[in-house]
Structure formats: C-alpha cells, structure tokens
Amino acid sequence: MKFLKFLVIIIFSINFFLFGRVFAAGSKIEYPEKNWSFSTIFGSFDKASAQRGFQVYKEVCAGCHGMRLVSYRNLAALGYNQDELKAIAAQFEINDGPNDEGEMFTRPGRPSDKFLSPYPNDQAARAANGGAYPPDLSLIIKARPNGANYLHALLRGYEEAPNNIKVPEGMYYNKYYSGNLIAMPQPLYEDGVEYLDGTKASKDQMATDVTTFLAWASEPELEERKQLGVTVILFLIVFSILSYFSMRQIWAPIKNKN
C-alpha cells in the first residue's frame, strides 16, 4: 500500500518532467527527426563524422561564424593527436601582444588558443553581413529547441520561395526557419567540400557531419557525463535495493506487532 503511494509520487515527479518538455517546445515548425549517435542514453559522438564536420565548419561556416568558446586543443576529443592539433592551430594567424616594445603582433596559432573568430568584433560582423549577426556556433545545438534536428533541417531547408512570398534583397527562403526568411545564404552545395577521408560530400552528409561536430562543441562533456551516469545510476539502484531491505528488516518487529 505504502509502496503504491510511493509510485504515485514518482509518477507525480515524472509529470513535472513532461511539463518541462511542454515548456521547452516553443516553435510550431516540425523538423524531420534523425537518430543521432549522441542522443541515446549510452550515446557517443561519431568521431569520423565530427572530424568531417570540423572540416565543413572550417571551410564553409567559419567564413562568417565564430566558435569563441572552443579551443584547438579541445579537438583532441575528436581523435586528433598532438601533432595534428599543432598543425591545425598553426593554420591560423592569431593576434597577440603587446610585446616588449609595446607592439601587437601576429603569430601562428597554438593548441591553447580559442578558435579564431572571422570578425574582430560584433559590429564588424554585422557590417559585413547586411546588419544580420551570424551567431557564434559554440553552443548553437543547446541554444535552440531540438537543436540537432533543427540545424540539420535548416541547412537543408533552402528552397525556391512559393509565389505568394516576396523575398527581399539579402534574404533567402528556408522552409525550416521561423518566418521562412533567413539572412544566411544557402551554405551547403553538393561537393561543396572535398572530404579528406574520401566520403562523398552530399548535402545531407555535410549537414549531418557539421551538426555532429557542433553537437560535440555544445556538449563536449556528453560522453563522460553519460558514462559516469550509467555507473552512478547502477550504484544507486543497488544502494536503493539494499537500503529497502535494511529498512524492511529494521521495521519488521514494529510491523509484526500490528
């Protein structure tokens, strides 16, 4: 009987969770759902896909979008070794200084540097993009409801605008963007990138890869979190069972008297 009541509590709490989901869902546009390797309980990132995604980011997105929260050293999590990291970082010219003479100077990037932003400041970014600010992508998957599916859909959602919609200069029609008019031109075209590992660079492949890469960038702790989570939950379940039977045993004399 008491256990039944306890179940009621748990169901009560789960309802709160469901509520959370109701609040989180804001937008009315439905995105195609994809089975991401990282969205399951034991999920992890597909390293090869994330590496390809990094290439897409570097060659396509990075022209306009920064990732100011991520360092080159963090890419080690995608399977790059130290020499590769140094080579990747060295491709970028980083502003540093002042030096002993009080002068600013540029030097090749180091793994400890944050990703080089395409613009020196937000104003420059706006000025170069007709007033629209290309958002930083470090947290983009976490910062949008249903982030991974949203981004994947958005990247493939460019279409000819229906006749009844007038697309102003500098805007583009995207069926998955809220309001359908987006300032970002279509970024991905067939074979827009020549993948180092020889994978065919279809639009869907590139959208999937860059989404995987950005999902990792948003939640670099995801794999460690889920692995630790499994251990912790297993421990707690065993502990709950042990404490339940300890409780039964301690209470037995009291229960039997009644």
Place this chain on the structure above:
Amino acid sequence: MSKPKFKNPVVNWIDYRLPIFTFMNHELNEYPTPKNLNYFWNFGSLAGITLVTMIITGIVLSMNYTAHVDYAFDSVERIMRDVNHGWLLRYIHMNGASFFFIVVYIHIFRGLYYGSYKAPREILWILGVLILLLMMATAFMGYVLPWGQMSFWGATVITNLFSAIPLVGESIVTWLWGGFSVDNPTLNRFFSLHFVLPFVIVGVVILHLVALHRFGSNNPIGIDVKGKQDTVPFHPYYTIKDLFGLSVFTTIFAAAVFFFPNFMGHPDNYIPADPMVTPAHIVPEWYFLPFYAILRAIPDKLGGVLFMFGAIMVLFVLPWLDKSSVRSSQFRPLYKLFFWILVIDCIALGYLGAKPAEGIYVILSRIATAYYFFHFLIILPLLPRIESTRPLPVSISTPIITASSNASTVMAMREKK
C-alpha cells in the same frame, strides 16, 4: 550529579560541559516519532539534504564564477568546459533547484492533505511558507547569474513588477536595479544576495525544526500521539527510512543530471544576454509558472502583482482559514475532494503559465486563479459547517476502520486501562 550517560569518557567529559551529545541523542536518536508515517513524510528530510547539496555545489561554483556582465556567461561556460567536473557541479546545481521545488511542493501538499498546519503547528507551517518565499527569491536571483537571454529578460520582467506600486514604484525599481536598466550593478547584487539567502534559509530551517520537535511530526491519521505505544525512536526507524527515500530520490535526480540536464531549462539561456534582442516568449522557470499565470490573469498590473503575492500570503493565514478540528483528509471526505481539485487547479495554473497570454488561455487562467482563492478563502472556512467527518480512531496504535467496530474497540481499550 547526573550519572554518566555515555560509555566514552571523552564524550562524557565534553557533554558535561557542552551538552551537545545529549542534545543529539535526544533530537536525532530517541526523538519519538509516530510509527505510522508514510513515504510522504520523507520529503522534509529530502528538502533539507537538497538544500545542503545546493549550498555545497553553489560555494564551489562561486569560486569559478565571475559576476560581471562581460564575463558571467563565459565564466559559466568555462566551468562547463575547463573546470574539472565543472559540468557535473553546475548540472547538479541547476537541476537541484528544480528538484528542490519538486520536493518542497510535494512537502507542502502533504501538509495540506494531512492538515499538518493545524494547532499546535501553526508557527511550524508559517516558517515553512517563509522558507518557500526565500527559496523563490534565491532561485530567481540564481537564474539571473549565467547571464543568458532568459536570465536577463526574466530579471527585467520580474523586477519591473515593482513599478506597479503606486507613487514610489519607479523609484523602487531603479533602486533594485542600481541603475536605469538591468545591468552590471543588478548582476552584482543578485550574486551577493544569491550567496547569502541560502544561509538565511538554513536559519529558518533550524527554527522550522525546533518548532517541529516541540510537538513532533503530524501523521497520516492526524490525531495526537497518545503515548509511547504510538511512537518509535527516530533512529534507527526513520533514519533508515529516510536513507531509502534519499537513495530513490537521488536515483531520479541523477537520471536528470546525467541524461537530461537541460530538460527543465530553456534553450534561450545558452544565448548570451542581449538587451537589444527580446526573446519571442519570456517564460520563467517552471516552478514559478503557477504564480506567473496568476500574475497575467489579472488585467491590471498592480492587481496582478497583488494577487500573485496574495497566492503565497493566503498560505500564511491558512491555519486560521481552515476551521475544521479534524486534521487528516482521511476523515474529511469533502475536504479530500476539494484538496484534489486544488492540486489539479495548481497544475492547470502551471500549464497556463507556460502558454502565451492570449485567447482561451486568458479565460482559463482567470477561472483557475479565481478557484485558487475560492478554495482558501471561501471553501475552507465554510466546509466544516456542511461536512460530516468520519469517526477518528482512538489512537495511532488502535486500528479502527469502520464506525461499527469503533465503539467496541473503545470499550476494549477502556477495560484494558
């Protein structure tokens, strides 16, 4: 002189001078507790443990946090990415706030269902409502600290409520902000207050416990403890039961922290605060939604604020609104019905608070708000006049279910004496 109570001579020596061990033995070990408490009585200790968890994780987080509009967002991301297990600390703290409210709301509804607020526990109840108020203030200010979009705009909307106060409203808002908009001074003072208020909560929790231990816990039957046969010592009976409850609670909590850490949060808060861009929908954290619905249900700004605070204030006077002398719903069939309607009403308010204030949602919010106050101000005072309560058992250890067996058991009890 009293003879030594403890086997260990050092303990005895200390206890003679500072009776801390006597105190602990009395309040945690021997402390007589009704033997019929159900699992709903676990939520008090769960709330206490959650408070301690929040304070510990909060202190460590504050060591890595920078309270400045230019650095706050990035310092939180540094915790998430670079501080060892910083993501774990932050996700525990972030989800801990939600779980704290889940636990405390269940604890409060437990009190409502079993009439735990009635004499002689009125002050115990009032202190509890005070803790709820302090928790809300603390949670609100804590949500501002990561300085995301919802932090900024939530702070703007909620602090602006005070501008509804006649004459001095605008001045009060400027004073709260420390400027003419939510800005760096606001963030600094919110951090300061978010750090100190939990310790105020600890203080009120101690008073809550002192008041609790004066008469001991209420129980599912809601009648007073008649003697030793009705109670068990707190240890080991309730320490083990609380431990079991804690382990189940922690399992659910851990599932959220490790697998759905952002489930109860809002994606917009991962966008850095931007005073120039207003989010499409500004929604508070889920635990404020019922109150947010009440606020928006009233067409007048000042009225909305008064009703929102009134929804808490009415709880302070609840012990005097409910005039029935019977505590537990088990013996109050009508009250039990109205209790569950109130639960549904509160959940409905929470749902409506998350919806945009338009069309049918406004009308439903008004009905639900009206019913909330109707329950406390009209139903509770009038209910005892029409309700016939079921017969109460003689004592906790005398199980009486039916009215027919009632008289015979009472006779039997008297004969025994």
